[in-house]
Amino acid sequence: MSTALRPSACPGLLRIVQALDGGICRIKLNGGSISADQAEVVAHAAERFASGVIEATNRANLQIRGIDEHGTALIDSLLAAGLGPRTAAGDDVRNLMLSPAAGIDPQMRLDTRTLAGQILDTLQSHPRFHELSAKFAVQLDGGEALAMLEHPHDLWLSVYEERGETLLAFGLAGCPTDRPLAAVALADGHALVVAVLELFLDLARPEQTRMRHLLDECPAPVFLEKLGQRINLKAVADWPREAGPEGLHLGIHPQQSAGQVYVGAAPALGRLAPDMLRGAAQLARTFGDGTLRFTPWQSLLLPNVRETAAVQVLDELGKLNLLTHAENPVAHLIACTGSNGCGKGLADTKHDARLLATLLPRAVDVHLSGCPRSCAAAHHAPATLLAVSPGHYDLYIRDAAVPGFGALHAHNLTIEVAATLLAARSRSPLDA
Structure with a gap:
């Protein structure tokens, strides 16, 4: 497949974009789905041709980071596994997001x-x-309950x-x-x-x-x-679309078919080690249908698991160091690559997010962004910490009347002070 592509700052499978920590290759998954065999190819490629860092993205795709001079060999291995586009020019436009529970959600x-x-x-x-x-x-x-809206x-x-x-x-x-x-x-x-x-x-x-x-x-x-001159349009009289309950991407949840469930887990802050991906792939073979589905919450699902095996699967995912319960504070945090891997990042957001999780007395939804581009969160989080310098952040609170991150609540906070403010807000009935 020819790899002559137009210039773009967006990585793709055929376009490796350089960052501070090496090249980035983005693997676009059809509907977020990947077979267990393909997942193992991704894990192997990340180990052999890159730093071993795999990321689940907020559009249900995968990225390999830290790619060295063997980028061509990495691309070839992914293409051979059927993870590429039909044509080179088609890679950039494969941007179609579905519910991770498409075809199995009881509410669909x-x-x-x-x-x-x-x-x-x-x-x-x-x-x-x-x-x-x-x-x-x-x-x-x-119309699924599990849908990023x-x-x-x-x-x-x-x-x-x-x-x-x-x-x-x-x-x-x-x-x-x-x-x-x-x-x-x-x-x-x-x-x-x-x-x-x-x-x-x-x-x-x-x-x-x-x-x-x-x-x-x-x-x-x-x-x-x-x-309307090209296609027959109908008026919409009523519009009731609302998201389902929070946390449906983690834990055990029923499918449309009786006796079957999907089991969800998340790598902390979206980062997968190759052994995590390999382990999840093997569980999908043993207990599911041999596929994994990635989600816009930077997590993964094992679909079509027998209800009787669900607790065992959830336990095995936990042993892989994946987050399996929504009560875990880390499961509520989003963080971009940060200054450790991105030249635009003003703080080490991954490190600071882990520190924040230890300081919060209860789970709070927070987005840590190393710069105003907000690469890690396509939606507006309830609270955003925007880096201003290493270890220091401005705190924004989502406000429907204010575009972007929301209203500026406090300036130049350390993570410790930010944790105190966020904990206080989470206790306030006005912010519930």
Whole structure:
């Protein structure tokens, strides 16, 4: 496969991007899913051709960090395992996020995997779509309880029911918790994606790489009117979409099929050692269906586990040093690479997050970011610590009226002082 790619700061499987700790290779997983055999190839490649650091990303993909001069051999091994795109130009645009529980979630209204396969095939095979930015992303939500609904996407689609009919609502430059622009029949789902992307490319200037850029100039009602000339649109009368209970990505949870469960666990702060990945892969073979699913919470699921084996699987995942219970404070923290591996990071966020976890008396959702780019969290966390210098952070509290991280709550805090403030807020009934 030719690896002549357009310039981009985004790593891909075929484009290794350099960081302070070496090269980064991003492996995009179809619907977050990877076979046990493929997972073992990733673990081996990380050991042999890189530093051994594997990251679960917030869009349900994997990254290998610290790649040395053997980058070509690493890429070849991943391609041989079937982890690459159909064509080199198709790698950048394989940005389709599903629920990690697609096809197995008891609350789902549609198994989205067939439609997702059609969309991914088109993104890779339609030459015009290769013009899309490597950051341009689509989300397909089947109504599952386990769904990340706070990550903004250029196009989002969500299955719902209205007056006895199952439809596909959609919106632009936002999330499924937003009010949809319109809906289409399920049979028109694939055609809708094609129509939206083609219309975007027809209207956007080269510098307008994301849907939000275009909507600044071409408001959503205007875009919708033009879209209606290409596909049959329906109005959305009621919009009830809400996320399921928190913590569904960790622990044992029932599937749609009786007697089967999925078991979820997370590597601390998103970092997997090769032995962790190998161990999880072996558990998937022994107790599941031989696959793993990665999630936007930087965790993994073993689907289709017999209910009678679930406790044993959860215990074995814990022995691999994976987090298995939502009560663990580390499971509520997000941290970017930080100054240890990124030239833009102003603090060692991974180290500081681990320290913060030991200082908090109870679990608190906190995002530690080494710089304003917020690479580790696509959504706005309830609390964000933004690095200003080594070991020092500004504290922001999410506020719907304030864009970005939210309202600045305190400036230039040490981790110890930040822990005291966060613990006090978590005790306040006003912040519950």
